[in-house]
Amino acid sequence: MNTIKQLGNIAIGTRLRMLTDKFISDADKIYKTLDVDFEPRLFTVFYLINQKKSITITELAEQLGYTQPAVTQIANTLISKKLISAVKEKKDSRKKILTITKKGDELLLELIPVWQDIENSVKELIHETGYDVLFVLSKLESVLEKKDIFTRVMEKTKKRQIAEVRIFEYSNNSPGDARFKKELDKNFRDINYEWIKKYFKVEKEDRKQLENPGKEIIENGGVIFFAEYKDMIAGTAALLKKENNSYELAKMAVRDEVQGKQIGKKLGIAVIEKAKRLKCNNLYLETNATLTPAINLYKSIGFEEAEMKDPSKYERATFRMNYNFNKKLSEI
Amino acid sequence: MNTIKQLGNIAIGTRLRMLTDKFISDADKIYKTLDVDFEPRLFTVFYLINQKKSITITELAEQLGYTQPAVTQIANTLISKKLISAVKEKKDSRKKILTITKKGDELLLELIPVWQDIENSVKELIHETGYDVLFVLSKLESVLEKKDIFTRVMEKTKKRQIAEVRIFEYSNNSPGDARFKKELDKNFRDINYEWIKKYFKVEKEDRKQLENPGKEIIENGGVIFFAEYKDMIAGTAALLKKENNSYELAKMAVRDEVQGKQIGKKLGIAVIEKAKRLKCNNLYLETNATLTPAINLYKSIGFEEAEMKDPSKYERATFRMNYNFNKKLSEI
DNA sequence: TTAATTTGCATAAGTGCTTATATAAAGATA
């Protein structure tokens, strides 16, 4: 039974469950031994009804942190034991007002000294630990409320995953054998066709760039970026050279099965950095106004909504964004 | 939800349960979100099988503090997911040896980083509380192991109940009206008949004393003691005067429905103290050797087994005890 | 060496919560 301690922090749930079970089963044994017709699970509800004199199901659930069905079930048990009674509220007949019955009051006379003994026993126990255990529990509750384990783990996982994503570029200057380049071309094509088909239709300009990226993008002075994640090409982006040191961010796509790993963001940042190194003074992109998540991503890396001046080569392009070179990047 | 805190020590079980639920459900959410085919409840068992490489159901149950059926169920789930495999031990075919499968090893590769993130998140959480929460839990566990809540409450309840028992005597010197004395006589008779009939048969000597205690006991220089508990006469004892400052403790009986409240002990002590005040130098009692609980009670208040010299007036009396006036009473 | 006891595991049923969903009354909106 000591092994559980060695599992460390991760087994805290199991250890708490064991302590919980011990407390609850001891309480149960106490009622049984003292021949009091009561159960531990009824305690909080019965206690609070007595304290508040009259209270509804939902109010109890809120104040005790139970779910409503839990309170309904406990209340029904108390009603069947004739310890409380329920009446509908006059003004709002959905509400059920619970009050202690005469039999409940009589049972309370028996219960109160037992509760007092339990209270004192727990107090004594806690004192022997040398810690203000209840305060520690409060701390744990409040720290957990600020940021729970799920959120913490997600943050860590995201960071870990981002770290596992490797971005590399493919341009006229990149070395590499032909077979590898062919494989990359295929990935560039497939990943982009996949996402375009999902929301829109493939247009002539798409086909031109995707079928022959070497000629249409690289030879025109552009760069293609790939995101590699766990031995697979997970996403792409292209930096297209335009006139007068202008560049366009285009063909940015991430495979469906690796969404949510910040791959798009990492690609976008790589594109921006490359553009800066190329002395670009005008970086823009075109997208569709309905693609809110994408637009938010672009905003998060420094793009700002701009006027849609000239008609685009793409039917789907209804929204233009310019990169703001002066804005300091918020932390990524 | 803050109300639960105000319930104080007694609601510690409920508070622990809530924390437990939060940890477990967060872990569940993490596996689901990361699309890992695993469940929190499988963790400890799967982890330990991996650590020990091969282990049986019962060993797991012992080391984890789970019941054997719990481990059987978890193991079966792991087997159905093909994460572990079970083979019978050659030497003892009752034993089932569990080991991780290839698929289990593959899942572990996915799980370990997640577990690491959980581990770190809990560590971070605990650090933010400012307390060594796991150490506090250990303390709680060890203090609880030394003496659990049930035992503590029982001790307190016993003390409380003893305090509620009032012993009073009824002798030639006692004041009181006739009706009250008649009522006491009836109680003395009924309580004793009740217990005698339960184990033995009522004998002539019983009838003589019980039907006419005033004449047979009081007028002979004896004293009758009553224990009053919650407005009822709960037990009786008599101190019978014999020749040469000898006294006999007899007719000690406690109603069945108030057994276990130390009433007999309290009566016995009252009898002994009275005997001392009467300058008694030889206090004895006769009982039956089969009545072990009664004999233990007598021992606990200072009686010692003695030789059964003269044949008793009672058929059932097979065991004689003398009070040791020199022995210091152990704490009561 | 047989019979009785102990041990290891399986199975069934219970417990005390949960989530998901239904239902009816009340309140908001058009």
Added chain:
DNA sequence: TATCTTTATATAAGCACTTATGCAAATTAA
């Protein structure tokens, strides 16, 4: 004022354990 949404409670089913019990293999006692 009819409809749509929200709120209060009920009901059903699930979950992760528990206790109780059964069964067969192993061990101990006679």
